Amino acid sequence: MTSTEIAAVRPARTPRRSGPRNTLTRSSGLGLGIAMIWFSALVLIPLAAVVVTAADGGWQAFWNTITGPQTAAAIRLTVFTALSVTAVNVVMGPLIAWVLVRDRFWGKSVLEVMIDIPFALPTIVAGLVLLSLYGDADSPLGIDIANERPAVFLAFLFVTLPFVVRMVQPVLEELELDVEEAAASLGASRFTTFRRIILPSLTPAITAGAALSFARGVSEYGSLVLLSGNLPFKTEVTSVRILSSIENDNVVAAASVATVLLAISLAVIVLLDVIQRRVAARG
Amino acid sequence: MSIEVSGLNKKFGDFVALDDVNVTIPTGQLTALLGPSGGGKSTLLRIIAGLEKADTGTVDIEGVDATNLPAQKRNVGFVFQHYAVFKHMTVAKNVAFGLEIRKRPKDEIAHRVDELLKLVHLSQFAHRLPSQLSGGQRQRMALARALAVEPSVLLLDEPFGALDAKVRKELRDWLRRLHDDVHVTTVFVTHDQEEALEVADEIVVINEGRVEQVGTPDQLYDEPANDFVMSFLGEVTHLGGVSLRPHDIELEVAPSLAGSVEGTVSRLVRIGVEVRLTVLTVDGDAVSVVVTRAHARAQRLEEGSTVWLTPATGATVVPRMAAVV
Numbered sequence: 001m002t003s004t005e006i007a008a009v010r011p012a013r014t015p016r017r018s019g020p021r022n023t024l025t026r027s028s029g030l031g032l033g034i035a036m037i038w039f040s041a042l043v044l045i046p047l048a049a050v051v052v053t054a055a056d057g058g059w060q061a062f063w064n065t066i067t068g069p070q071t072a073a074a075i076r077l078t079v080f081t082a083l084s085v086t087a088v089n090v091v092m093g094p095l096i097a098w099v100l101v102r103d104r105f106w107g108k109s110v111l112e113v114m115i116d117i118p119f120a121l122p123t124i125v126a127g128l129v130l131l132s133l134y135g136d137a138d139s140p141l142g143i144d145i146a147n148e149r150p151a152v153f154l155a156f157l158f159v160t161l162p163f164v165v166r167m168v169q170p171v172l173e174e175l176e177l178d179v180e181e182a183a184a185s186l187g188a189s190r191f192t193t194f195r196r197i198i199l200p201s202l203t204p205a206i207t208a209g210a211a212l213s214f215a216r217g218v219s220e221y222g223s224l225v226l227l228s229g230n231l232p233f234k235t236e237v238t239s240v241r242i243l244s245s246i247e248n249d250n251v252v253a254a255a256s257v258a259t260v261l262l263a264i265s266l267a268v269i270v271l272l273d274v275i276q277r278r279v280a281a282r283g
Numbered sequence: 284m285s286i287e288v289s290g291l292n293k294k295f296g297d298f299v300a301l302d303d304v305n306v307t308i309p310t311g312q313l314t315a316l317l318g319p320s321g322g323g324k325s326t327l328l329r330i331i332a333g334l335e336k337a338d339t340g341t342v343d344i345e346g347v348d349a350t351n352l353p354a355q356k357r358n359v360g361f362v363f364q365h366y367a368v369f370k371h372m373t374v375a376k377n378v379a380f381g382l383e384i385r386k387r388p389k390d391e392i393a394h395r396v397d398e399l400l401k402l403v404h405l406s407q408f409a410h411r412l413p414s415q416l417s418g419g420q421r422q423r424m425a426l427a428r429a430l431a432v433e434p435s436v437l438l439l440d441e442p443f444g445a446l447d448a449k450v451r452k453e454l455r456d457w458l459r460r461l462h463d464d465v466h467v468t469t470v471f472v473t474h475d476q477e478e479a480l481e482v483a484d485e486i487v488v489i490n491e492g493r494v495e496q497v498g499t500p501d502q503l504y505d506e507p508a509n510d511f512v513m514s515f516l517g518e519v520t521h522l523g524g525v526s527l528r529p530h531d532i533e534l535e536v537a538p539s540l541a542g543s544v545e546g547t548v549s550r551l552v553r554i555g556v557e558v559r560l561t562v563l564t565v566d567g568d569a570v571s572v573v574v575t576r577a578h579a580r581a582q583r584l585e586e587g588s589t590v591w592l593t594p595a596t597g598a599t600v601v602p603r604m605a606a607v608v
Contacts (some may be wrong), residue, residue: 178365181334184353187385192384
């Protein structure tokens with residue numbers, strides 16, 4: 001297409017009112033270009049490569065891999081545990097954030113810092129901590145869940161704790177107290193005010209935190225390998241399964257599992273977004 | 284009497300916000316709580332609404348002892364300085380909130396919301412979100428929301444404080460007209476004496492946690508109880524031993540009145556129809572005087588003129604407080 005043709009096409013598009021209009025200038029176009037290259041190199045191309053590798057063996061090989069009993073068990077365990085951990089976080093996260101924002105107590109600043117420990121700690125160290133506390137026959141708590149399924153749950157819970165808290169906290173800080181007072185003076189009980197005024201404002205943050213929490217759970221490796229024992233059909237998660245496929249030189253199988261995880265994560269993120277819109281719109 | 288407040292005390296730490304406050308607010312009137320910032324007027328309003336708890340003292344609303352009632356049970360409408368809108372709800376939903384809490388039938392709610400939005404001139408914005416409204420519109424929405432539950436009293440905390448001067452003035456007139464239509468007992472807090480004098484039926488002047496004076500705008504302006512009320516309601520100058528308004532001083536170029544004080548015009552500024560003078564008296568006071576332009580011209584006043592000053596007959600005069608200079 002020549003430049004005159006482009007110029008002829010352009011004006012036809014301008015009268016369109018709805019939808020985002022192109023606001024790119026020369027420099028912001030350059031910015032967008034760099035962002036796209038960056039994003040492609042780091043995310044899009046590797047993801048596409050995984051899917052392509054998975055497709056290498058054909059549909060039948062892919063299907064056989066993911067429905068193989070050991071792999072299917074790992075996927076079920078990982079997804080189910082990540083979902084339940086996310087559900088717990090959706091309740092506990094706002095609660096912890098609430099305490100941190102609204103209450104004044106001794107040691108608050110210490111707690112504030114401690115919340116981030118699961119972020120900052122190398123996951124293998126987290127695994128070691130969990131192992132010494134919950135995985136030892138003479139554990140100081142008298143709890144021994146090593147090589148049991150709760151070990152996976154616990155490890156996920158540990159590493160995903162900060163996500164919802166840290167997403168909700170700033171939003172909660174921004175909430176104006178007079179809005180709650182307005183609701184109270186209109187006759188709303190504390191519970192109603194929470195449900196109809198506070199919760200809808202927090203929903204986007206909770207959803208974002210939940211998505212992160214789920215994604216982190218699905219991908220977790222370091223913190224659980226020590227405690228869970230990686231027993232096939234029992235405590236083996238997908239990340240461990242992918243690693244063992246690679247070690248057995250079966251890259252296609254590893255990529256197949258990765259593709260399934262990719263699809264599930266995408267589905268969950270979209271689903272959470274839909275739920276978030278529903279709740280926010282309900283008012 | 285609609286609201287009866289007696290013996291209220293409230294401290295925030297060491298800071299005394301209210302110091303033995305007794306006020307009676309009449310039914311159906313528009314009452315202003317007027318005073319400088321930090322004087323305790325907002326605290327008083329919030330205690331009436333149940334949003335703050337007094338240390339001691341009682342609050343009666345329409346003959347019911349409300350001292351220990353939570354805000355939810357007081358049936359007061361409250362309007363906040365910064366609107367306190369429910370951001371995620373449409374304008375109509377905001378207004379309907381109190382009625383939905385009360386579990387009124389759906390069609391009744393819809394009807395009432397329509398009516399109220401018409402009253403505050405926001406009918407065409409019913410389905411917008413508050414973020415799409417201007418400040419003045421948001422405050423009108425907040426007012427409709429407060430009125431929806433048919434409160435026994437309507438409380439407004441610096442309702443126009445966050446708006447620019449023009450919108451402020453419009454809303455002030457509009458509130459006055461609205462009150463003439465709706466007749467709900469209304470109390471509003473302001474630190475703007477012009478706003479209080481223009482809108483209110485009755486003004487309660489509050490300073491440093493105490494009620495300085497209660498009265499109609501005329502009473503307060505013409506018979507201020509003390510130097511504070513006088514200076515808060517308008518410009519004040521000091522002549523001899525008294526405080527008085529600059530336009531209540533007689534100015535002559537030759538002494539003819541008993542007790543007049545001699546001085547020299549040190550500054551002369553013409554603003555529209557009035558002329559503002561600063562006169563240095565022989566007693567060492569710098570007195571502000573306002574005269575009409577015609578008067579100034581007739582007397583041939585200019586900087587350096589020697590003049591004689593006397594409090595005008597019938598002037599509002601208050602003995603000068605030692606502390607005030």
